Amino acid sequence: MAKKFGGKRAGTGSIISESSTDNAEKWAGAAKAQVETAQNVKGVLTKTIPLDYISTDPDNPRKLAVSQQQVKELSLKFPMNLEALSSEDPSDWLEDYTDLLTQESGLNGKALGDTLSIVQFAAALKSPERMINPITVWQDESQFHLIAGERRFLAHIMLGARHIAARIQQSNIARTEIDTLQWEENVHRENMSLWEKLDRVRKLLEAGEGIQKTSVTKLSKIIGRSRAEAQRYLSVLRYPNKALVDAIEKEKVTDLKRAAQLAQLPLDQLLPIIQGDKKAVQETKPSIKLARHANTRGLAKVIQAAAVHLDVQEILDGYDLNKQAQLAAALEALVDKAEV
Numbered sequence: 001m002a003k004k005f006g007g008k009r010a011g012t013g014s015i016i017s018e019s020s021t022d023n024a025e026k027w028a029g030a031a032k033a034q035v036e037t038a039q040n041v042k043g044v045l046t047k048t049i050p051l052d053y054i055s056t057d058p059d060n061p062r063k064l065a066v067s068q069q070q071v072k073e074l075s076l077k078f079p080m081n082l083e084a085l086s087s088e089d090p091s092d093w094l095e096d097y098t099d100l101l102t103q104e105s106g107l108n109g110k111a112l113g114d115t116l117s118i119v120q121f122a123a124a125l126k127s128p129e130r131m132i133n134p135i136t137v138w139q140d141e142s143q144f145h146l147i148a149g150e151r152r153f154l155a156h157i158m159l160g161a162r163h164i165a166a167r168i169q170q171s172n173i174a175r176t177e178i179d180t181l182q183w184e185e186n187v188h189r190e191n192m193s194l195w196e197k198l199d200r201v202r203k204l205l206e207a208g209e210g211i212q213k214t215s216v217t218k219l220s221k222i223i224g225r226s227r228a229e230a231q232r233y234l235s236v237l238r239y240p241n242k243a244l245v246d247a248i249e250k251e252k253v254t255d256l257k258r259a260a261q262l263a264q265l266p267l268d269q270l271l272p273i274i275q276g277d278k279k280a281v282q283e284t285k286p287s288i289k290l291a292r293h294a295n296t297r298g299l300a301k302v303i304q305a306a307a308v309h310l311d312v313q314e315i316l317d318g319y320d321l322n323k324q325a326q327l328a329a330a331l332e333a334l335v336d337k338a339e340v
Contacts, residue, residue, distance in 0.1 A: 065110040122155035134165040232260035
């Protein structure tokens with residue numbers, strides 16, 4: 001648990017008293033302007049705060065498998081050599097250090113992987129003073145709760161730092177706003193898994209109008225992504241059986257576009273695929289059959305127009321509309337979607 005850090009105190013300073021009314025009015029005007037400015041930035045300050053008074057958010061979408069306390073214990077048991085990190089080529093030392101952690105830290109699996117990732121980040125940073133972007137925290141009385149910058153924060157612990165630069169939200173901040181800030185912080189990182197992204201989108205939806213009632217356009221605005229991507233998230237989250245989401249959590253499905261394609265399948269066709277049957281989709285025959293001499297080109301245009309009209313263009317991803325069998329499968333998927 002984070003320690004408590006001195007109460008909220010206004011900065012100290014001296015005011016030279018002036019008998020002049022003009023000076024008093026100027027001072028009052030300046031004070032008023034400062035108050036208005038503070039209100040405009042919604043109580044955000046940037047300052048250096050002690051690491052010991054910051055606690056991480058257990059609901060952070062990155063879902064690190066190593067805790068703040070574990071990182072602190074590792075930093076004390078296996079301190080990083082800042083002098084070696086500052087050398088022209090610290091690669092040999094870093095390789096030996098990661099081997100040491102792998103063999104003696106007692107961690108394995110994702111916990112070890114997350115720890116080594118933090119170590120690599122700390123090594124790239126070299127020293128706390130080199131960090132450019134402050135972390136973001138919100139202040140609750142005398143404690144600080146991390147909103148964004150978890151890897152930066154943990155890297156500082158590994159480097160043996162005692163303080164870190166932080167943007168401090170002093171006003172009350174809603175859980176939904178924290179979720180949104182964390183989404184914006186993490187979504188552009190390539191190493192954020194599909195499960196982490198999906199779980200965060202789910203929480204954003206549940207905090208608003210809900211998964212079923214939120215429109216594609218609204219979700220697109222909430223997460224700052226394209227309407228096509230928003231539709232894919234909704235398709236996956238609205239799947240009537242948890243098997244698809246479970247497969248994503250277990251990393252059997254790691255691509256959003258692929259997950260959205262699977263969301264168009266009935267459960268009896270989905271299960272063989274996520275269980276590893278690579279031929280399942282190819283062997284699945286659509287219930288809709290096209291005549292041998294059907295106008296496939298014209299039908300493809302009709303299907304595409306219908307998908308646009310229903311606002312489900314992404315449903316056609318993965319279908320080759322030049323092939324009759326896949327054209328029939330795309331038509332069946334579109335019909336199923338129209339019934340929802």
